[in-house]
Amino acid sequence: xxxxxxxxxxxxxxxxxxxxxxxxxxxxxxxxxxxxxxxxxxxxxxxxxxxxxxxxxxxxxxxxxxxxxxxxxxxxxxxxxxxxxxxxxxxxxxxxxxxxxxxxxxxxxxxxxxxxxxxxxxxxxxxxxxxxxxxxxxxxxxxxxxxxxxxxxxxxxxxxxxxxxxxxxxxxxxxxxxxxxxxxxxxxxxxxxxxxxxxxxxxxxxxxxxxxxxxxxxxxxxxxxxxxxxxxxxxxxxxxxxxxxxxxxxxxxxxxxxxxxxxxxxxxxxxxxxxxxxxxxxxxxxxxxxxxxxxx
Ligand code: GLU
Numbered sequence: 001x002x003x004x005x006x007x008x009x010x011x012x013x014x015x016x017x018x019x020x021x022x023x024x025x026x027x028x029x030x031x032x033x034x035x036x037x038x039x040x041x042x043x044x045x046x047x048x049x050x051x052x053x054x055x056x057x058x059x060x061x062x063x064x065x066x067x068x069x070x071x072x073x074x075x076x077x078x079x080x081x082x083x084x085x086x087x088x089x090x091x092x093x094x095x096x097x098x099x100x101x102x103x104x105x106x107x108x109x110x111x112x113x114x115x116x117x118x119x120x121x122x123x124x125x126x127x128x129x130x131x132x133x134x135x136x137x138x139x140x141x142x143x144x145x146x147x148x149x150x151x152x153x154x155x156x157x158x159x160x161x162x163x164x165x166x167x168x169x170x171x172x173x174x175x176x177x178x179x180x181x182x183x184x185x186x187x188x189x190x191x192x193x194x195x196x197x198x199x200x201x202x203x204x205x206x207x208x209x210x211x212x213x214x215x216x217x218x219x220x221x222x223x224x225x226x227x228x229x230x231x232x233x234x235x236x237x238x239x240x241x242x243x244x245x246x247x248x249x250x251x252x253x254x255x256x257x258x259x260x261x262x263x264x265x266x267x268x269x270x271x272x273x274x275x276x277x278x279x280x281x282x283x284x285x286x287x288x289x290x291x292x293x294x295x296x
Contacts, residue, residue, distance in 0.1 A: 010042025011213045014068075014075075015203065016144035017049040020258030022067045022265050024291070025218070028282050032245055032252040033216040034073045035283070036111040043212050046075035051080045051195055051202050067265040070275035071090035079210055081202050088197030091205050091235055092154060092190060099163050100234055101190055102132040103142050103152040122183055125223030128187030130155065154191040158182045161230050172222075173243040204228050219294075220255060236275035248287060249294045256291065259275045263291065 012033040016026055037044040048064065050056035061080075068075065095101045106114075114131045117122045121128045135157060137145075146152065159182065162168070168180040190201045197205075207215060207228075222244045232239045247255045256263060262271075268278060268288075285293060 008039055009213070010040040011045060011211050012037040012042065012216055013045040013047055013207070013210060013212050014073075015047040015049050015178075015217070016064055017052065017055075017199075018057060018064060019052065019055040020060060021063050023256050023258065023260050023263045024265065024268065024278075024282075025256045025263075027067070027070070027071055027265055027278065029218055029245065029247055030073055031071070031279060031282055032243075033214075036214060036216055036243075042213070043076040044073070045052065045077040045079070046211070047079045047206055047210065048081060049184070051079065051085075051088075051197055051199070053082070054194065055075060056082075061279075061284060063266060067269075070265065071279050072276055073279075075246055077210065079206055081197075081206065084202070084209075085196040087205055087209065088191070088202055091201055092197070094235060095156070095190065095231075096154075098164070098234060100157055100164065101154045102135055102137070102157055103130075103146060103153045104130070104155045104187075104189070105145055105150050106130075106133055122186070124186050125184050129183060130188075132187060135187060151193050153189045155187040155195050156190050156227070156230070156264065158185075158187050158227075158230065159250055165230065165233040168229050168233050170225055171241055172225070172237055173241065175244075178225070180226045180229050182226070182230075184223040188227050192254065200224060200227050200231065204231040204235065204237060207240060208232070208235075212240050214243065215240045216243045216245065218247050246293050246294045246296065251290050251292075253294065255294075263288070 014030040014033050016022060034044045039251050047062050050061065092101065111130065114133055118131060121131065162180065162182055169177050169179070171177055188200055189198045191197055225242055229239055247276065249255050269275065
């Protein structure tokens with residue numbers, strides 16, 4: 001990915017969720033987006049992805065600011081998702097008007113029972129796909145259950161979406177052109193029962209609102225990009241370039257958890273390490289003992 005890939009001014013972002021303290025893998029990810037913007041005379045923006053009101057905490061948001069400052073990573077603009085629920089509602093309304101989403105009344109238990117009873121449940125990147133139970137409800141049944149106050153989420157009708165848009169693809173720096181795979185996530189949740197928007201809807205709306213040209217993020221969310229590209233097409237939003245970078249993993253090859261002991265940026269700071277020397281090490285792909293960059 002170089003500046004010449006895009007005639008647009010380069011804008012990258014780091015978009016952590018404040019559900020715990022950042023660890024060294026987050027620092028590595030933020031640094032890649034920051035360096036790419038700087039190398040191309042572009043802008044690096046920060047977004048706090050705090051739509052999950054039950055798990056996000058203000059002290060973790062403060063921790064993100066503190067950790068990035070310690071690393072010397074400054075941001076040119078800040079967006080906070082908990083202040084943007086109206087924008088997500090508007091996007092959901094658009095998808096409803098296009099008839100691209102449907103209410104889903106299934107509980108986790110309902111879905112598990114349905115999957116257990118089916119012999120050939122298709123699997124996607126995150127496990128078995130939603131079996132489509134509520135996609136088959138009639139319009140009357142949907143309206144009645146909503147009017148009765150039945151708790152529900154909203155799911156993207158992936159089949160209808162791709163019928164509408166035609167074949168789609170997106171571009172990843174490492175993997176090249178990727179045709180959208182409807183079975184990567186299947187009929188994913190756009191708005192959960194207790195959440196104003198899913199990660200997928202919010203990230204698409206906000207990458208566009210912040211004018212992000214290059215999304216640089218970990219491979220853990222690679223499969224989500226199939227859904228993001230679809231939502232961009234339905235909502236008529238631009239599609240950025242993508243770079244899904246390798247993750248930092250432990251000796252067993254497992255990616256670091258938010259609670260990875262001793263590897264949070266706060267703990268590294270408290271152990272006496274200098275932020276700028278950690279940044280130099282990360283830029284040279286030198287990692288503390290016991291962790292390394294996953295193999296390709
Ligand atoms: N909030 C998401 C995370 O922390 C961001 C993923 C992305 O960069 O799109 O995993």
